[in-house]
Amino acid sequence: MSSCPLNTVPLPATLTNELFSFQHPEGAVSVRARHYAPEGEKTSINCSVTDEAFTGWFDSSGRKITSDSSQRIHVREDGSLNYLEISKVNRTDRGTYECRGKTNKEPVLLLVECMSCHQVNTLPLIKRS
Numbered sequence: 001m002s003s004c005p006l007n008t009v010p011l012p013a014t015l016t017n018e019l020f021s022f023q024h025p026e027g028a029v030s031v032r033a034r035h036y037a038p039e040g041e042k043t044s045i046n047c048s049v050t051d052e053a054f055t056g057w058f059d060s061s062g063r064k065i066t067s068d069s070s071q072r073i074h075v076r077e078d079g080s081l082n083y084l085e086i087s088k089v090n091r092t093d094r095g096t097y098e099c100r101g102k103t104n105k106e107p108v109l110l111l112v113e114c115m116s117c118h119q120v121n122t123l124p125l126i127k128r129s
Contacts (some may be wrong), residue, residue, distance in 0.1 A: 029104040046098030060095040
């Protein structure tokens, strides 16, 4: 029986993320379909918005994520790239986030790798006399 909770996934050896890009006459939003992040680590998901204004990253409840870098989950802009940054990823961070431009938007599914699932339990050695 696995010790991994149902809301986490083991990280695959190789990732084949599809790049979603929605091309609209007024602009485009491009983001990976899936993003894997190890529990307890920092992760960054980038989104490219071209030919239209970036309006923000939004969580699964539709709330806009702040650009305040003192927050554990925040947005950082760098030219046409807009990063969703999460420090110390935890299981509750899993879910769908959305990168939005003025006209277009694209979702990304964040999957959290359960680090404790990969720990091997060993028994202490007993020294016999």
